[in-house]
Amino acid sequence: MDEWVHQAEVWVRQAESWIRQQPTEQIYIAAAVVALTILLLIVASCLKSSKPNTIVLSGLSGSGKTTIFYQLRDGSSHQGTVTSMEENNDTFVLHSEQERKGKVKPVHVVDVPGHSRLKPKLDEVLPKAAGVVFIVDAQDFLSSMQAAAEYLYDILTKAIVVKKKVPVLIFCNKTDKVTAHSKEFIKKQLEKEINKLRESRNAISSADISDEVQLGVPGEVFNFSQCQNKVAVAEGAGSTGTIIFCTASANPLPMLDAFHVDC
Amino acid sequence: MLEELLIFTRGGLILWSSCRALGAAALKGSPIDALIRSCLLEERSADASFSQDNYALKWTFHNDLGLVFVAVYQKILHLLYVDDLLAAVRREFSQIYDPKRTSYDDFGDIFRQLHREAEARAEEMKKSKQALSSRPQPALSQKKVGPKGRRGDSHGAAANKGGSGAKDDSDGDDSGNKDQNTLVNGAFKGQENGVRKENSLARPVVVKGKENGGPKDNGAFDVSKLQKLRTNKKNVAADNGTKKLTKPDTKKKGKQDRVWDDKPSNKKLDFTDPADERGDEVTDNVAVIEGESMMDKDEDLSSDSEDEEVEDGPKKKGWFSSMFQSIAGNNVLEKSDLQPALKALKDRLMAKNVAEEIAEKLCESVAASLEGKKLGSFTRISSTVQTAMEDALLRILTPRRSIDILRDVHAAKERGRPYVIVFVGVNGVGKSTNLAKVAYWLLQHNLSVTLAACDTFRSGAVEQLRTHARRLQIPIFEKGYEKDPAVVAREAIQEATRNKSDVVLVDTAGRMQDNEPLMRALSKLINLNSPDLVLFVGEALVGNDAVDQLTKFNQKLADLSAVPTARLIDGILLTKFDTIDDKVGAALSMVYISGAPVMFVGCGQSYTDLKKLNVKSIVKTLLK
Numbered sequence: 086m087d088e089w090v091h092q093a094e095v096w097v098r099q100a101e102s103w104i105r106q107q108p109t110e111q112i113y114i115a116a117a118v119v120a121l122t123i124l125l126l127i128v129a130s131c132l133k134s135s136k137p138n139t140i141v142l143s144g145l146s147g148s149g150k151t152t153i154f155y156q157l158r159d160g161s162s163h164q165g166t167v168t169s170m171e172e173n174n175d176t177f178v179l180h181s182e183q184e185r186k187g188k189v190k191p192v193h194v195v196d197v198p199g200h201s202r203l204k205p206k207l208d209e210v211l212p213k214a215a216g217v218v219f220i221v222d223a224q225d226f227l228s229s230m231q232a233a234a235e236y237l238y239d240i241l242t243k244a245i246v247v248k249k250k251v252p253v254l255i256f257c258n259k260t261d262k263v264t265a266h267s268k269e270f271i272k273k274q275l276e277k278e279i280n281k282l283r284e285s286r287n288a289i290s291s292a293d294i295s296d297e298v299q300l301g302v303p304g305e306v307f308n309f310s311q312c313q314n315k316v317a318v319a320e321g322a323g324s325t326g327t328i329i330f331c332t333a334s335a336n337p338l339p340m341l342d343a344f345h346v347d348c
Numbered sequence: 349m350l351e352e353l354l355i356f357t358r359g360g361l362i363l364w365s366s367c368r369a370l371g372a373a374a375l376k377g378s379p380i381d382a383l384i385r386s387c388l389l390e391e392r393s394a395d396a397s398f399s400q401d402n403y404a405l406k407w408t409f410h411n412d413l414g415l416v417f418v419a420v421y422q423k424i425l426h427l428l429y430v431d432d433l434l435a436a437v438r439r440e441f442s443q444i445y446d447p448k449r450t451s452y453d454d455f456g457d458i459f460r461q462l463h464r465e466a467e468a469r470a471e472e473m474k475k476s477k478q479a480l481s482s483r484p485q486p487a488l489s490q491k492k493v494g495p496k497g498r499r500g501d502s503h504g505a506a507a508n509k510g511g512s513g514a515k516d517d518s519d520g521d522d523s524g525n526k527d528q529n530t531l532v533n534g535a536f537k538g539q540e541n542g543v544r545k546e547n548s549l550a551r552p553v554v555v556k557g558k559e560n561g562g563p564k565d566n567g568a569f570d571v572s573k574l575q576k577l578r579t580n581k582k583n584v585a586a587d588n589g590t591k592k593l594t595k596p597d598t599k600k601k602g603k604q605d606r607v608w609d610d611k612p613s614n615k616k617l618d619f620t621d622p623a624d625e626r627g628d629e630v631t632d633n634v635a636v637i638e639g640e641s642m643m644d645k646d647e648d649l650s651s652d653s654e655d656e657e658v659e660d661g662p663k664k665k666g667w668f669s670s671m672f673q674s675i676a677g678n679n680v681l682e683k684s685d686l687q688p689a690l691k692a693l694k695d696r697l698m699a700k701n702v703a704e705e706i707a708e709k710l711c712e713s714v715a716a717s718l719e720g721k722k723l724g725s726f727t728r729i730s731s732t733v734q735t736a737m738e739d740a741l742l743r744i745l746t747p748r749r750s751i752d753i754l755r756d757v758h759a760a761k762e763r764g765r766p767y768v769i770v771f772v773g774v775n776g777v778g779k780s781t782n783l784a785k786v787a788y789w790l791l792q793h794n795l796s797v798t799l800a801a802c803d804t805f806r807s808g809a810v811e812q813l814r815t816h817a818r819r820l821q822i823p824i825f826e827k828g829y830e831k832d833p834a835v836v837a838r839e840a841i842q843e844a845t846r847n848k849s850d851v852v853l854v855d856t857a858g859r860m861q862d863n864e865p866l867m868r869a870l871s872k873l874i875n876l877n878s879p880d881l882v883l884f885v886g887e888a889l890v891g892n893d894a895v896d897q898l899t900k901f902n903q904k905l906a907d908l909s910a911v912p913t914a915r916l917i918d919g920i921l922l923t924k925f926d927t928i929d930d931k932v933g934a935a936l937s938m939v940y941i942s943g944a945p946v947m948f949v950g951c952g953q954s955y956t957d958l959k960k961l962n963v964k965s966i967v968k969t970l971l972k
Contacts, residue, residue, distance in 0.1 A: 146385070151360040155450075163450045164368055168384040169360030171414070196359070202389050202743045235750055285754035 139193045139213045143240060144220035145233055146199035149258040153220065154196040156180075169198040172206060201232075204239075211245050216252050223257040223265040223320065226274070234278030241279075241312060242300050250314040261322035268320040272309070280307040350427065350463065351403065352420045353434075354380060355441055355452075359414070364441070364452045366459060379403045380418055388416075390943065391740050394712035399423050408434045410442050411721040412680070417441070429470035436462045681721050681729065689733040690715055693971075700970050702933030703895045706940050714740055738971060741936065745963045747945030751919065753881070754793060757850055760880060766798070766844040768852045768877060770837075771921070772870060773885035774897060775858035778923040778950060780809065782885060783853050784816040786921075786948065788955040791820060795850040800840035801826040802833035802873065805857035805866075813855055820955075823847070833857070834873040841877060854879065861900035871908040874915050883947065884917045886938055887924045894937040902942060919947040922961070926951040932969050935961065 104112065142150045151166040154173050160180035173196040195210045197203075211217075219237055222229060240246060240253065255275070257268045283300055301311040309316040352375055353366040367375070379400040387398045388407070398405045404423040409416055417438050419430050440458055690711045697707040714736050723732060750756075753767075760767040769786070771779045780803070787797045799817050801824060803809035810826050817824035825840035837854050844852045856873065859866035874882060884901060886894060898917070906914040920938050928934075935946055946961040 147381075155361060159450065164362045164365060166360045166362060167354075167356050167378075168381045168389075169358070170384060170389060170416075171358040173359040173361075198360075200385060200389055201748050202746050204746055205742050231755075232750065235752070281758060282752070282755060285752055285758055 138190070138215050139195055139210065141207075141210050141214045141217045142194065142196040142220060143207060143217060143236070144199050144258075145222070145229055145236060146201075147225075148199060148220045148222040148229075148233075150196045150199060150220050153218075153256075153258070154194060157194060168200060169196070170200075170203075172197050172210070204236075207240070208243075211240075211243060211251075214246075214251050216254065217246070218254045218256050220256045220258050221271060221275075222259055223268070223271060224259045224262045226257075226266045226271055230274055230278060234275050234282060237275060238279050238282045238300070241314075241316075247313055252315040252317070253312075255309075255316065255318045257318070257320040259322055260320045268318050272318045276306075276308050283307055349425070350419060350421050350430070350433070351375060353437065353459065354418045354420070355437070356416055356418075357414055358416060361450065363415070363445075363450065364455050364459075366456075375403070375420060377401055379405060379420055383407070383418065389743065391710060391713040391744055391940070394709060394716045406430050406434060408438055409716065409720075410438055411717060411719055413442055413445055413447075415442070415445065427470070428473065429466035432469065433462060433466040436466065681718050681723055681732070683715060683719055685729055686715050686718055686733060689730040692730070693733060693737055697933065697936075697970060699931075700933040701891050701928070701931035702970070703892045703937040705892070705895055706937050710737070710740060710940070734971065738967060741967045741970060742963065744940055745936065745946075745961070745966060748943065749918075749945065751945050751947050751960075753947065754795075756880060757790075757795060761850055764845075766841060766849050766852045767881075768841060768854065768879035769881045769883055770854040770856060770874060770877075770879045771883050771885050772856055772901065772917070773858060774860055777858065777885050777887045779858060779885045780812055780816070780855055782921055782923055782948070782950045782958070783813075783855050784820065785950060785955055785958040787816070787820055787822060787853055789958055790851050791822065796848070797822050797851045797853060798840065798844040798847070798849040799824040800837055800852055800854045802836050802840075803855050803857040804829045804831045804833050804836065809855070809857065823849070832872075833869060834876045837873055837877050861897050861904065864904075867901075867904040868908045871905050871914075872910075874905065875909050875911055878915065882915055882918050883921050884919070884938075884942070884944070885921045885923060886934065888922050888928045888932065888934045889924055890934050890937075894934050895941050898938055898941045917942050917944050919944050921948045921950065922946050923950040925949045925959075926957070930969050930972065932966050935966055936970060 142154055144150050146168055151169050151173060152162045154175075155162050155166075157179055158175060158177050174194075176191050176193040178191045197207050197210060217240060219240060221233055226233075237255070245251070246253070255268075255272065257266070257271050259265055260268075279300070301307040305311070309318075350366070354362060355364040356362045377400070382400045383398050383405050387393065387395065393407075393409070396406070398407075402423050403420050405418055405420050407416060407418045415438075417434050419434055421427050421430065437459065440462065441452075441455065444452065444455065693714075694707045694711045697710070698704055702710075714733065717740075718733065718736055721732075723729065753769075757767045771783050773779050783799070787799065790797050797820075799813055799822060801810045801813045803813070804827070807829070810828065814824055814826070825836070825843050827836045827839070833856060840854070841852055854873075854877075856870060857866065859870065861867070882905075884898065886897065890897070902916050905916055909915070920942065922935055922938070925932075938944075939946060949959045949961050951957050951959055
């Protein structure tokens with residue numbers, strides 16, 4: 086042990102003497118370069134993480150996420166879509182904004198597959214989310230209501246969503262169809278279902294919690310205004326592309342400003 | 349007829365569809381969505397085909413570009429050329445694919461061409477088969493025509509020049525290769541010509557063949573030997589040794605074919621690489637013409653050459669170049685590269701008590717999803733395989749349906765009827781014990797529970813349940829022994845409805861999956877009472893038998909039911925989970941086989957020892 090300490094002392098002394106021998110300018114320059122590099126790295130990492138601009142498209146399988154994704158990007162849904170097996174992920178200037186003059190900011194949009202086996206994928210993208218769009222099939226709403234409410238409940242109770250107050254837009258898709266339900270109806274039904282879920286989920290013993298936060302005010306009937314993050318409802322039709330997010334002008338969500346121009 | 353051929357990205361965007369491009373009628377229903385949901389996403393992508401309604405579907409992937417190719421055809425038709433066509437379409441489309449482009453209207457012409465070729469090839473094959481079976485002697489000539497396609501062309505030419513020796517033969521082959529090159533460039537005339545040329549060539553071949561047959565036996569034999577060598581080399585080079593295992597089999601088949609009036613076994617076409625198959629066919633045919641006696645020699649030679657090739661394979665890739673490739677991140681994964689890593693992974697899964705069959709299937713599926721992918725820089729194959737497997741396991745174990753029983757109970761309560769859960773399983777797995785645990789859990793959430801003692805078979809079963817009921821202070825419905833359990837269950841449900849009970853837990857007798865009378869009784873119980881949940885109770889200790897148990901239970905429930913839409917197992921209760929340490933494989937086996945989620949996990953002797961499955965920790969344990 087003592088030998089090693091002694092050895093180290095010798096080396097330190099040698100190093101000191103070597104540094105003394107060098108011209109002072111050289112040492113200053115070296116120190117400055119090191120400091121500058123560290124500063125640059127810090128600035129870069131700050132800029133990167135300061136503002137997430139990812140919009141997450143979520144919803145059940147078959148609600149039209151991929152169609153809306155391509156509608157936003159290219160302004161057409163091409164030849165149609167099939168069930169996604171992987172997420173679609175792109176940073177682009179919205180198609181409707183491309184002709185506009187002035188400053189247009191590209192958005193990062195992620196379309197998460199809706200198949201229930203692929204639900205874990207959502208956890209990967211939520212930390213970066215600036216906003217979540219939850220897409221509901223308004224035409225085939227009644228049969229998928231329970232599953233949709235469950236999915237929405239999962240999103241609303243994710244710790245990261247509540248903590249960062251990520252705004253959520255419930256988008257009722259396919260309203261161009263005659264048999265589609267109105268957004269008021271859908272909103273009411275979803276609130277009702279979530280209210281039921283809240284009871285049954287809160288009742289589950291502490292050993293098997295999957296949801297991290299309590300939703301709404303205990304003892305009151307649930308509605309979306311009780312959420313800490315903003316939740317809004319909009320309707321439109323992804324396949325025609327004419328009226329995507331048409332009610333978004335009255336929309337309080339800042340992140341959806343990027344979207345509402347798509348009307 | 350082929351109904352549709354669809355090309356789409358893994359993200360779900362349709363890039364090209366034959367229906368749209370050629371103006372055919374659209375499909376009924378959505379078989380493709382069904383395929384993706386119940387086959388590709390369930391890690392069954394290594395299966396050969398999938399059928400839905402009246403359609404049969406086949407598919408292939410291009411993993412590097414993230415493309416999926418699906419062919420749909422009527423189930424009753426056995427289209428032999430589908431695999432061939434998919435491979436051809438895949439090859440052609442991957443050349444014009446560009447991630448930024450989304451419409452490929454010009455692909456229609458190419459597809460039509462490919463389709464016609466594939467059909468013609470299949471047609472010829474069929475014809476040769478028929479001819480062979482009806483007239484053995486002239487069938488030879490027909491058979492020569494049989495193996496169509498680019499290589500068949502070259503060999504036809506080569507055999508034609510049979511008498512003149514080896515040099516001419518190699519020339520013929522070169523021209524064949526040229527044909528192939530032009531093909532790859534996208535011009536399909538080459539092959540069209542090839543097919544036509546071959547037809548015209550085929551006739552002289554026969555004549556010459558017969559002439560050569562008797563007097564000039566030696567010369568002809570040389571040709572055949574050379575050809576055999578060449579084709580074998582090609583095969584080995586293409587497959588890089590992975591096909592080696594299947595090789596002896598095909599060889600044996602070849603020997604059988606030599607019998608004059610035997611049918612060639614074209615069945616193989618369905619699953620082997622078409623190029624490989626064709627090569628083999630050609631060698632067979634040539635050998636048939638030359639006669640039997642030389643076959644053995646041929647075999648020795650070819651096997652020698654095969655060995656050499658295989659040994660050469662790995663040598664070429666020195667450690668330096670492979671390291672360079674891994675740094676540059678340009679290494680395309682091939683099946684042979686994946687094999688060792690997959691084997692290690694399979695062994696590890698089996699050590700964790702995953703059923704062998706399932707470990708095998710999973711590894712195949714993972715291989716299918718990785719083959720052809722580019723390896724990222726600074727990543728090893730084993731770690732890539734590991735991540736892919738982790739994703740797959742996570743996907744399998746994530747429940748497909750809601751496992752929130754309490755909500756379903758509340759929904760049933762609103763409708764004014766009790767929620768019925770039937771516990772089924774083999775003997776001694778802990779049905780009654782875990783039924784009591786579930787009852788305790790439900791009671792804790794302010795639900796009223798009724799027990800139904802439908803185990804009227806084993807002595808002491810009713811008393812056991814009565815003890816539980818007394819301890820938990822809940823009503824029990826019993827009718828003693830030697831009664832029909834289905835009737836007892838029905839009366840119990842009626843009783844519970846009258847008493848406004850929320851949940852009825854039905855205990856059944858344990859039965860082996862092969863016991864037909866008992867399985868019939870169970871099927872009757874389930875069909876008569878239509879419970880809300882059929883819970884399969886299985887022990888976590890079970891190994892390979894898990895597969896058999898669940899498949900048989902599901903099968904028997906489906907087969908023995910009187911109604912067309914039979915109820916199957918909805919969920920799994922895994923018992924004795926505290927006894928297995930890290931051998932958690934049974935959970936995976938059961939979920940994979942049945943597709944039903946694990947709803948509860950029993951892990952102890954007291955009423956409180958009931959848990960939910962933690963998917964992430966299971967995956968971690970499995971891959972540890």
